[in-house]
Amino acid sequence: MTVLAHPGSKAGNSLSLNMKLLAHHELDGFGGIGEGMALQKTKDGRRILWMAHESAPKNFTGIDVTDRANPKMVVQTELPHAKVRSNSLDVVGDLMVVAYQTQTVGLSPAGIDLFDISVPESPKLLSHLDRSGPHSRGVHCVWFVDGEYVHMSSGAADFEPHNPLDDQIYQIIDVRDPKNPKEVGRWWYPGTKKGDTEPQPRRLEKKFDCGFRAHNTNVFPKRADRAYCGWLDGGAVVLDIADKTQPKMVANWRYSPPFNGFCHTVLPMFSKNLLVVSDECVQDGGADWPKLVWMVDARDESNLVPIGTFPMPPVSAFGKRGGRYGAHNMHENLPVETSFQSEDLIFGTFFNGGVRVYNIANPFQPEEVAYFVPGAPPTSPAGAIQINDVYVDENRTIYAADRFGGGLYVLELTI
Amino acid sequence: MSDALTASQVAGKLPVTVITGFLGSGKSTLVKRLLTRPEMSRVAVIVNEFGEIGIDNELIAEVSENMTLLSNGCLCCTVRTDLEETLRELFIKRRAGEIIDFDRVVIETSGMADPTPVVHTMLTDGMVFSRYRLDGVVTLIDAINGPGQLKDFPEAGKQVALADRIVITKTDLAKPADIEALTDTLTEANPYASIYTAVQGEIDPALLIDVIPARPRAEQVDSWLFGNDKGEGEGGYLSNRVRATHTMNVSSFVLTFDTPFTWDAFAAVTQLLTSLRGPDLLRVKGLVNISGEIGPVVVQGAQHLFHPPVALAAWPSDDRRSRIVFITRNIPKQAVEGLFTAAAGLAAH
Known part of the structure; x- marks a missing residue:
């Protein structure tokens, strides 16, 4: 009899509970996707899933998912050079916003592009907002759901941080005239800009110091005067943006140290006065464990109180499976027609832990109800799947993408 | 109460089929035959001892002390200390990718046992309850010895009473009149279970699974x-x-x-x-x-x-x-x- 140490711990195996793979598209060999996924319903009735690539050479890819079990590529675009990446995008109607972030400061293009995608096969550039500068790497992440304002984490030509890790701040861009986008307001973590009178924030120890930057900056029309921001090592930040020209901080839940930083997403559950807050795991092999999804009581927004975390398999099961293992992007309940919106079922990505689905009916005890962990893509440098982002459409079809070579996985919940 | 009354809460749980029956009623033969069916290829079977179902030749790899992979991909495990712990361990290992993604559990109870505690395990242990659901109780009864066992042993009666499906075995060895009399007795005791017959464990698995549907139609x-x-x-x-x-x-x-x-x-x-x-x-x-x-x-x-x-x-x-x-x-x-x-x-x- 052969003794198998851990037959399933081979990263080649797929694992699933209550989820079924409907289709897999490798994106023509460029299957590394960043953190931008959006679903367009075209005027001719097609459904196009747009994805921003994690790194060069590709910029963004549009996949026709009208027949979700048979996805077809309609367009894949190139970046101008290898030291820039798009990473993030959002779509409202036929208008798409794409982020550009450079590897080092001082390069360009660094900013956002606005595209008319009414003909998905040939996106038409409407404008570019330049955010390049001597201390800027451009735009990491965009949020665009109302057709009027882009909320983003970005550097700026006139923003000089004390620490280069703190370069990307919250910026509000008016795109009501998409050919002429304009900044209307900004906010940065107090003490991080040269010239601030506030003391500089206490940094994490070097091995975990990721900076005090904005990551996701989400604004929902139903609470248009609030921006919910993950601020990396600064934790969760809620801003009052009733006056867009002068955002003010109303809440900051700062939990690192003792935790290891990199707060990524702050997702409000308005009907429950809760926030779902996700970290991002940024180190391989479990080196920055634990990176978690938190449940936070927000009844008093000036006093955010964590009340639980989402259960994940132990780090001993996945930590050494290859690449990163820990929390990352959530499906963000985008307030658009093509997005699933729920304050009970929450979808998250966990790199080599795949896509995992939680029922938060009891917020004190979130329950994992489904998961799908694809087997390692053959070309993955991590040697394992690294699910990076997830988008759930209004029919509960789940689109999940790999960070490196795996491309797009189309899944359905069987519950 | 409306929160508790949702079919989807049940639908996400892994179905568990309990196979019970008196000593010699043919449980092991039935389980062994079921495991050869393609639709049962992602099943975790829980038995008291590996030897019981006579699948020694099928054991191809040891996962752990009490878990073994069979040649058809199924997992066979013995009850370690108690059933709760075994079911918990199975789910933990499944989630960690250490064992197959089984989509069903079949529990073969010991012959003398009252199966009620097995059913209760599904309800009383928090983690077991959140991950598993009882799909049905299948009770086997031997056409030759069954009538006597029903008379002499109260456990046999309970096994029949609990059944969602009753399978009369060894019908090839019994007289038709005896089978008919036994069927009448069983129908009287539990008229709400479907009754089937099986020789050498040959029965369509579809008759025994998805008994209590997750999304009942x-x-x-x-x-x-x-x-x-x-x-x-x-x-x-x-x-x-x-x-x-x-x-x-x-x-x-x-x-x-x-x-x-x-x-x-x-x-x-x-x-x-x-x-x-x-x-x-x-x-x-x-x-x-x-x-x-x-x-x-x-x-x-x-x-x-x-x-x-x-x-x-x-x-x-x-x-x-x-x-x-x-x-x-x-x-x-x-x-x-x-x-x-x-x-x-x-x-x-």
Whole structure:
């Protein structure tokens, strides 16, 4: 009899509970996707899933998912050079916003592009907002759901941080005239800009110091005067943006140290006065464990109180499976027609832990109800799947993408 | 209560089939045959000992001390200390990717056992309850020795009373008249279980699985509640086949109620009944009309424990009456009926 140490711990195996793979598209060999996924319903009735690539050479890819079990590529675009990446995008109607972030400061293009995608096969550039500068790497992440304002984490030509890790701040861009986008307001973590009178924030120890930057900056029309921001090592930040020209901080839940930083997403559950807050795991092999999804009581927004975390398999099961293992992007309940919106079922990505689905009916005890962990893509440098982002459409079809070579996985919940 | 009454809470759980039957009734043969079927290729089987189902040649790799991979991809495990721990360990290993993504569990109980505690395990252990659901109890009974066992051993009677499916085995060795007599006896004791026959464990797995559907559809609910023979003529469920019987001191009867219950009244009377006569309430299952619910609420229990109620989206037919099957030991129908009628009456006022 052969003794198998851990037959399933081979990263080649797929694992699933209550989820079924409907289709897999490798994106023509460029299957590394960043953190931008959006679903367009075209005027001719097609459904196009747009994805921003994690790194060069590709910029963004549009996949026709009208027949979700048979996805077809309609367009894949190139970046101008290898030291820039798009990473993030959002779509409202036929208008798409794409982020550009450079590897080092001082390069360009660094900013956002606005595209008319009414003909998905040939996106038409409407404008570019330049955010390049001597201390800027451009735009990491965009949020665009109302057709009027882009909320983003970005550097700026006139923003000089004390620490280069703190370069990307919250910026509000008016795109009501998409050919002429304009900044209307900004906010940065107090003490991080040269010239601030506030003391500089206490940094994490070097091995975990990721900076005090904005990551996701989400604004929902139903609470248009609030921006919910993950601020990396600064934790969760809620801003009052009733006056867009002068955002003010109303809440900051700062939990690192003792935790290891990199707060990524702050997702409000308005009907429950809760926030779902996700970290991002940024180190391989479990080196920055634990990176978690938190449940936070927000009844008093000036006093955010964590009340639980989402259960994940132990780090001993996945930590050494290859690449990163820990929390990352959530499906963000985008307030658009093509997005699933729920304050009970929450979808998250966990790199080599795949896509995992939680029922938060009891917020004190979130329950994992489904998961799908694809087997390692053959070309993955991590040697394992690294699910990076997830988008759930209004029919509960789940689109999940790999960070490196795996491309797009189309899944359905069987519950 | 509406929070608890959602089918999807049940739908996400891994189904568990309990196979019970007296010593020599052919459980191991049946399990072994089932494992050869392609539709059973992602099953975790829990047995008392590996040797029991005679699959030594099929064991290809040891996962851990008590878990073994079979040549068809199934997982076979022995109960380590108790069933709860085994079920918990199975799920933890599945989630960590250490074992196959099994999509069903089959538990073979030991021959002398009263299967009720196995069913109760599904309800009393928090983690087991959140991850697994009872799909059904399949009771095997030997055509040759079964009649005697039913007479001599109370456990055999309980195994029959708990069954959703009864399989008469070794029918090739018995006289047709004896098989018929046994079938009558079983029908009397539990008229609400479908009865099949199997020789050398040959039976279509579809007859034994998805017994209690995760997302119950009307016709499935009927089949689960009342077996294949739903009765003919007036009343449907109240055909002349359904009558109070007293085989092995086990009575079975159906109660129907025209007036909807409030959930509180129904729950209260069920609690009263279980607290007074829990040990003798061998099996209860039914469709209940609860005020304010669009479809019926499926209830089921054994002895003092009830599964969470599941609200269905629609009734199986125009008949909106509550109908509840009771399989009891020494509890007269009238006593139970009186309690529920009083509850329904209270609800009406």
